Amino acid sequence: GMFEIVHMTFGFKVAERDIGEVWHPDVRYYEIFDELGEKVGAFYTDWYPRKEKRQGAWMNHFITGGSRSGGFAPHLGVICGNFTPPDGDHAALLTHREVETIFHEFGHLLHHCTSRVEIPSRAGINVAWDWVELPSQLMENWTWEREALYLFARHHKSGEALPESLYERMVAARRFMGGWSQMRQLALGIVDLELHEELAPQLRLGSARYSEEELDLAQGDIVMEFGREHFEPFVVGPHFAELHILPVFTHLFSGGYAAAYYSYLWSEVLEADIFTRFRQEGIFNRDTGRSYVDSILSRGDSDEPGALFKEFMGRDPDPTALLDRNLGSEPA
Template identity: 35%
Template sequence: MNPLLQKFNTKYNSAPFNEIKDEHYLPAFKELVEISKKEIDEIANNSEEPTFTNTIEALAYSGEQLDVVSSIFFNLNSAETNDEIQKIAQEVSPILSEFSSQISQNEALFARIKKVFDEKEKYSLNEEQQMLLNETYKGFVRNGALLNDEDKKKLEKINMDLSLKSLQFGQNVLAETNNYFKHITDKKDLAGIPEAILAQFAEEAKERNLEGYVVTLQYPSYVPFITYCENRELRKELALENGKKAFKNNEFDNQNLIKEIISLKQQKAEILGYKNYAEYVLEERMAKSPAKVFEFLNELLEKATPFAQKEIEELKSLAKADGIDEMQSYDHAFYAEKLRKAKYDIDDEELKPYFQLDKVEEAVFGLAKKLFGLEFVEINDVQKYHPEVKTYEVRSQKSEDGSHDFVALLYADYHPRKGKRAGAWMTSFKSQKIQNGENVRPHISVVCNFTKPTSETPSLLTFQEVTTLFHEFGHALHGILANTQYPTLSGTSVKWDFVELPSQFLENYCYEPEFLKTFAKHYQTGEVLPDEKIQKIADSKNFMEGYQTLRQLGFGILDMTYHTKVDELENWSVKEFEDNTTKKTQLYPTNPETAMSTSFSHIFQGGYSAGYYSYKWAEVLDADAFQYFKENGIFNPEIAAKYKVLLSSGGTKDPMELYKNFRGSEPKVESLLKRAFG
């Protein structure tokens, strides 16, 4: 019996991970696609006149089990993958792509949708229903519903090719990350690296049955190494290996894949009547056009460059004292850490004992309780996809009669594994919706790659990892608080340049002394981080802000250029294209052996194509939003209540309207510039 094809007989109908085997996926996908096709056919061939209820709403609620199984499978392909799952992904992706194309190109279905859309005035639709109708109609048009048969077939093939090539891109990056490790036997080569990190490297070596130490390209290993290792040659070697990922002309090389992916996206845009892929994407974003995005990025570039250059000059003077005449990118983290320590007397390793993962998690839960009345209770009767995963029941605070409502199920997965891709992300296993009078609550997941606890110490976080957890939890709250009727408008289903507001907003609390004091406590003694250190963290918030801004702008400009100047890419190598595009944002000499594009998973595997600018765009929103709290109290209940409405509304309203309802005005770029540069 295939558990993916049965009703989940589990608490909250959660995924029955213990019962799912890899061989269940492919048959489940095939059968659920057929079931979903029948649902679509019933809607498309309904003999009754098309109405909002029997067409638009019916479509919004269709394919539920297929969506759930897709979420389970693709989430595991990121968080707990193996060769078999990756192989299945290659088989499943074209099946799902073909099914998606069949829906969007179903002429009978679109005829019904168009009729309801054309006659919408005769329905008494509320705001959310109007949004669903508009989004459904636009979605079909943007997926080729108005194309002729020949172009529909072309588009279907393009979509299928894109899904496979994007998948391959990510698998190549994961393979390159996993395939490299540096085995070091002489401890002298690791001078400067704190003992706690050395213990982590020794543990990694032990797991591989090796003596000494092992450093990998996984984030919790690579970043401390490049930050603290005094051995410049070793720093260079590791940095080059990290920068060469999928750029080695081997079986995992992504250079040709990049050109193929960009070419396919351009073809897709042209078939649909757009000049380029960026125009196609941005039509559905707050920014609206490539010109607006370039204007936004270039304005920030102009303002930030002098600050960035000044910061780098400070680092260069430190490096010069060590006899380094020409500083390189692989020196940056090392000297930035030296300067940060000199300026603010902050040492990440010195701070780590005060940021025990369990306590940081408690703090973020406490913040959600204070702002939104949520409680998080760890439970052990929900199946997990890995023993390290923790599960929480999210509840509303108890009312006077002692009762509370179930709000969401939260999965927390914090540590690196071989089968987990690098980075941190929030996702969902089940969307929120209201159907047949029942508010079906969401199942949300937060996935990170924090240092594992050892036999001697719990998991301790760098301050940057603290902000990472708050960032992903901000996304999680967007999902947890979702309260819309339709799953396609629920939670994080918002315009892409709006989706980072909740995550980046929550990071601001990490720099507030009154909040930091509540959880920055030494894991052994319970001593609170001294006031002067807490103040130093707050003061250091904008440390290297110019450099970080230029780095982000480089990514954003590169992404936008890939998706607007495809003809230039045809004439250049990926490396030439990257160097020419980002030269104004580069503060160090570029290295001919490295390329960032070949592991730029956000835009070639994830959903950030022609959208990477949205991180900076959302920073304007989050700086402006938090300024509102700062002016009125960072835990102000009235403002928190208004912000909760923004989060729970998902994609039911235009994001600018949602923001103005919360803030009372449009966001101002000055809020970001003031926060960043004073």
């Protein structure tokens, strides 16, 4: 289903090839061809859990190809996960979340494998932190569209298509507590920036606000108080500000997201906005797909993200689409 969507919309054909030599029998190998039949890249998939394997799902690049004098060098990458494996005669039945994750990782892979940028360090997924999740999150949108699900979401025995009532419940469940989670992401993103912009310089300088003694004794308390104060505008009542506990905000200490947590929500603003053009022009519209590949997907870091966005959308980003997704349309 996913390969069919990518073929219809973006014009890339994906074909499996038996190459014999892989690191585990579960591993498969695929090649990607553009409309002219030229091979632009290849990738391995490694989807099932094993004892020695890392958790989660991820994409990696092995070879960064791209336009070279005298032709095009194909890319090579891999997408991995830990999904429900088939069990004997029973097919692997993936949850919707798992399907979404596969689309997500495939989005990263396409970003890498369709790059036409000549300089490898500027190609594919080597882009700004707050732009790198756009192609992956954009792909997830197709897993929420009726017409796209119809291509592959079928009963594994009867072949019956996804019932309409179930589809409607899925969409409704997606919005459940949408306001709450959006405010949470907003709070975490903003407080992260404020920690770095406001509190860090204050603590470093000893500042007018705290004496050196105060800093020595109570740095932890100062940070906690700062968190409480700054989370408060985003929560429904003062008690809830206590729930946002900075000491376990590990993204900032060990996740590499210090001063960059906002990029989660920002990527969503961008992809939800970009997907509105697909919605308007058709989610499988080949011209829209081509325009997306030419303006964004194949361009890597060859231009400012803002400029690439504008080239595709003809304007600056607008958060309305994300608000609509999380909170529902404004009442008429």
